Amino acid sequence: MAAKSKLTVAAEIATIVGAVMGTVGASIAWLAYRDTHQSPSMAPNTEVAVVIVSRWAAYCFIASLIFALTASILFFVANRSLQKSSRLLKNCKDDLADSANRNLEYRAKIASLLSDLVLDSDPKVYPQFVDDRPNGSDRRELQAYFTIVNRSDSEARNIVLDPIEMHGKVVQFTRHRLAAPLLPYREVSFFPDVVTKDNESTAGWGQDLFHLFYMDYTNLGDATICEATKSVRATYQDSLQNLFEVTCELVFDPSAHNSVRIGNRGPNPAIFTRNHKFRKIARAI
Secondary structure: OOOOOHHHHHHHHHHHHHHHHHHHHHHHHHHHHHHHHHOOOOOHHHHHHHHHHHHHHHHHHHHHHHHHHHHHHHHHHHHHHHHHHHHHHHHHHHHHHHHHHHHHHHHHHHHHHHHHOOOOOOOOEEEEEEEOOOOOOOOOOOOEEEEEEEOOOOOEEEEEEOOEEEOOEEEEOHHHOEOOOEOOOOEEEEOOEEEEOOOOEOOHHHHOHHHHHHHHHHOOOOOOOOOEEEEEEEEEEOOOOOEEEEEEEEEEOHHHHHHHHOOOOOOOOOEEEEEEEEEEEEOOO
16 A cells, blocks of 8 residues: 555544544534523523533634645645656656667667677678789780788688679679688689670770779869779678678779879879778678
8 A cells, every 4th residue: 555645644634633623512512502492490600601612612613614624625735746746657657668668779779789790700801902004004904803801810701792883884793702711811813894784795995994993083074083982892701601791992093093004103003992891791590
């Protein structure tokens, strides 16, 4: 049973006191009436005493009315206070329920983040672009390719390098999916095939990644832009068949590209990768 409030206890006390005083006043008044009307032979001093007692009975009755009114007010105030407390309790319960739901959402988000987190013990492969062109080279299509470098202590399997779109062509690596494990601190080469969006073969300049990237750069129409970028994505698995993803930027430097073409290769590569980011996208069952 819930504890009573102080207002409720005070109202109950006022009700009891008022009822007692009302009963006492009524009893005294009834006795005074009986003695006055049923005993005509009473002495005058007795009548005076009865009048005085009757007055006190009236006072008791008035006091009982005051206590009854006070009790009614206290009951009203206690009821309002109880309603307010009930609303506050309901709001507290709702807030607790909302907090519990938010806590579950936060825990689910944290669990999701932890499940996507790539640990130091997980394999990490880095796509890199290789430019083997000698200074002044005009044959570029066989001198530009990707390498996947495993810079971790764990082997990586089933490496797939996603296609890259350049100047309306598709640079794909369908003939170079690596199923054999890539051992730690080893690398493997991925040579590109350039096709149209309808999967038709290309020839000549259409096979030249540098030319395609340079055309994408010039199509930007702003000579103040110092580089052009593409997104590169690769997927791979570990020995437990967990699936990972690595993304990075493929960057084209037109100034370094022109330096190679005129036979004045500088320290900066014409095409390179940067900002490698890793994510675990599926866990093995």
